[in-house]
Amino acid sequence: LRRTSGRHPHLRLRLQGARQRPPTGGGGATGKRRENMYKGWLFKWTNYIKGYQRRWFVLSNGLLSYYRCQAEMGHTCRGTINLATANIAVEDSCNFVISNGGAQTYHLKASSEVERQRWITALELAKAKAVRMQDESGETQARGSHTSEVQSTLRTLGSKVEDLTTCNDLIVKHGSALQRSLSELEGLQVGPDMGEKIRQVTERATLFRITSNAMINACRDFLSIAQSHSKRWQKALQTEREQRIRLEETLEQLAKQHNHLERAFRGATVLPPSLSGVSGKGDASDEDDDNEFFDAMEDPTGFITYDELSLASNSESSPPLELEPVRQRRTRIPDKPNYYLNLWSIMKNCIGKELSKIPMPVNFNEPLSMLQRLSEDLEYYELLDKAAKCQSSLEQMCYVAAFTVSSYSTTVHRTGKPFNPLLGETFELDRIRESGYRSICEQVSHHPPAAAHHAFSEKGWTLRQEITLASKFRGKYLSIMPLGSIQCMFDKSNNHYSWKKVTTTVHNIIVGKLWIDQSGEIDVVNHKTGDRCHLKFAPYSYFSRDVPRKVTGVVTDKDGKAHYVLSGTWDEKMEFSRIMQSSKGENGTEGKQRTVYQTLKPKEIWRKNPLPEGAENMYYFSSLALTLNEPEEGVAPTDSRRRPDQRLMEEGRWDEANAEKQRLEEKQRSTRRERERDSVKAVPTPEEGSHPDNYQALWFEKIHDSVSGETLHVYKGGYWDAKEQGSWEMCPDIF
Structure with missing residues (x-):
């Protein structure tokens, strides 16, 4: 396997060492110390096919190396991590993780908690010494190089x-x-x-x-x-x-995790190590070939020429007034169980099929519905609050464009598949007293699967969208193409915006560490003024020197004149700058003449919220996502919170969740067959090309929007009145 990732180039170190006699006393991880060397057997995670494999590890001179057996020490090193730049994290009683800045990750398991603690202590001491030595030599070299x-x-x-x-x-x-x-x-x-x-x-x-x-x-x-x-x-x-x-x-994360360990292990005889960043499990190590790494471009906005003027903006510089929460939302869910599953046994017969037609166990899921994932688009609702206050439609466009980018930030580590909603399933997100908005989603179609979403804010904006997912499994990766339109309307200006989503690609489906990329182009259009923002999500390339997950955009008026540029990444932050002058530059790679924009100093418009502590054990959920499946009184009987298979999965009862999932899907198929029979009785000879299923959504109706020219399901009202009255007799029995 040949793997490329990370921000800095590394070369595999091959260490020459004396052959060591195998340890006595069984096959456990029995570490032995000799001078500045520590060695022994550990179990190392390789991939989803082989699972954990027994390997011989040697810690010497600040380097942790491993071999398939002790006899290999004289000629074949399988991998090395420099502890000076490594993060060391404890997962549970016997498992721990060593990650070299995201480039290399070793998931290791000791034979016992005591043995794991011995390794952790030795690794921490070696790391501290290696850092001191590197700082001393690096400072001298850097000073001489820089001075020269x-x-x-x-x-x-x-x-x-x-x-x-x-x-x-x-x-x-x-x-x-x-x-x-x-x-x-x-x-x-x-x-x-x-x-x-x-x-x-x-x-x-x-x-x-x-x-x-x-x-x-x-x-x-x-x-x-x-x-x-x-x-x-x-x-x-x-x-x-x-x-x-x-x-x-x-350092901040180190301090938090150190305090957490002190509380967890208070009274222990062995001092626990401090933690650095923890990477998610699932990294398949390359045990046969050298790893390759390429530099990433440090400056994501290099195409912009800046001067020293400050950006004049009509938006407020201070954050909006936050309303006091009416209830304390949960901040944790049960940790994800460590279940092993052979992916290839399930996926080998699914190449080329639609994702919705693949019988997937909950092992591939996260305990949220697609309707809840759709509601997560509102995590950065403040961008629309600020957009509603803008006097300039062009500046408002910048905030709307930043909002479209922000919706992808929650996906960077979220490799789990959300539950496919049942037909008629709903999800409400009522934050009217806390954040001034509320939203309702409904699964309005099963073939093709489609979900409708409506959000209303007291701050003067309305968001609606209908999303249908087209997906294909290609063997090495999974492509998800969202179809449908997203629209945002502002009460004060009557500006009406619309855009579509880009393609999501999940890589390393069978072997390797799963990772997600977003790629494509988005045109955000203001149908009232003719303003437009063209956003480009650059696909990740092994050979590109651009910063990963890069997004660039240009805001133009109805005449095509550029007024703002946006730049950043979809997983971290976005900036915008006002254009003062533009000129034609040299030809690009495709022969097209590039435009060079001279702008004012950029201003940050959006930054991703940090993940909660322990997110790597909770499916990498954001603070908002942790609250979405929290049980709540008064919601409709069709709400995703009431879905039993999803609830069982969240509680870690995956076998029961799989059984419930099969029961619900069969119940949905049976209900659909009855509906089709009733439809045929009502219309014995349906029109050619029509489908006998005449299902009608409960809270949404299909209309043609004359402004955007799109046909989509639009909220017709009634849900919040029904909730206030507690009257849900019109809801179908889907669970």
Whole structure:
């Protein structure tokens, strides 16, 4: 298996060591210490097919290496992690994880909790020593390298300054001579000396022109060198800032997890280690080939030229007033059980099929319905609150575009598949007293599966969408193509926006660590003003030097004139900048002429909320997602919270959940057959091409929107009145 990921290039280290005799006393992880070396057997997670495999690990000089057996130590190292840059995390009593900045991840299991603690202690001590040594050597090398580069650049710039000084002296000299000749020419009477004087003036004018050209060329060289090194220094400074921010975040997480361990293990005889970031399980290590890594581009907005002016904005700089929550929402759900399942035994016969037609056990799911995932689009509702206050439709477009990008931020680690909603299933999200909005979703069609969503805010906006998912399993990856339209309307301005979603791709379905990418283009259109924002989600490429998950966009008016640029990533943050000037640049890779925008200083418009503590054990749910399946009184009997198979899965009772899932699906098929029989009785000879299932949604009706030109299900009202009255007799029995 050949794998590429991470932000920095690494080379596998092959260590030469003496052959060691196998440990005595069975096959457990019995670590042995000799001077600065610690070694022993551990079980290492390889992939979903092989599971955990017994490997011989050696800790020496700040490097953790492993081999298939002790005899390999003299010739074949299977992998090495430098502890100086590694994160060490405890999963449970016997399991722990070592991750090298996201590039390499080892999921390890010891034979006992005591043995695991011995390894953790040895690893932490080795890491601390390796960090000290690396800091000392790195500081010396960096200081020398940086000093040498700066001195070389200063020498080059100094020589160019001397050239400019020499050219300046020559220009002054020849300019004075030319001026004297011109003065003499003015006082000269017409006569035989006229030709000689004119020749002198011409000669001196030529010298002056040559010297001036030399001066101009020297200035151009100086400017080119200065600009080149200025960009490099700016990029280096930006890299240092990003590294400092990452370090601060890591230290903050370290402190939180250290406190958590102290509470959990208070009274233990062995001091527990502190934790750094924990990566999700499922990384299949490459035990036969070298791993390859490529640099990512540090600057995601390199195509923009900035000046030092600040961005004038009509939006409020202070955050909106937060309403006091009326109830305390939950912050945890039961940890995800560690169930092993052979994916290939289920997926090998499903290549090329629609995802909705594949009988999937709950082992591949997360304990949320697709309707609840759809409601998660509202996590960053504040962007629409701010958009509703904008006086400028172009600036409002920036906030709407940032909202469309923010909906993908929850998917970056969410490799679990949401439950397919049953026909007639609903989900309400009532945050009217806490956040000023409420939403209702309903599964309005089964073939093809389609969900309708309506959200209303007291802050002056309405969001509605109908999403149908088309998906194909391709063997190595799964493509999910959302079909349907999303619309947002603002009460104050009557601006009506619409857009569609991009393609989601889940990679490494059978072997390897699952990872998700978003790719494609989105056009957000204001149907009232003609404004448009074209967003481009760049697909991840092993060979691209762009920052992963990059998103760029340009906001234009109805005449096509660009006013704002947006840039960032769909999993972290977005910025927007006002365009002051645009010009045509060099041709791009496809022969098209690029446009270069000169903008004001960028302003952050959206940033992803941090995940809650322990999210890696809770399906990587956000704080909002943790509350979506929380039991709540007064909801409709068709609400996703009442779905029994989903509830059993959340509680960790997966076998019972699978049985319930099969029962619900068979009940849905039986109900559909009865509905089709009734439809045939009512219309014995249906029209050609029509479907005998005449199901009608309960809370939504299908209409043609004349503004956007889309046909979709729109909320027809009645749900919240029914909830207030507690009258649900019209709801079908689906659970």
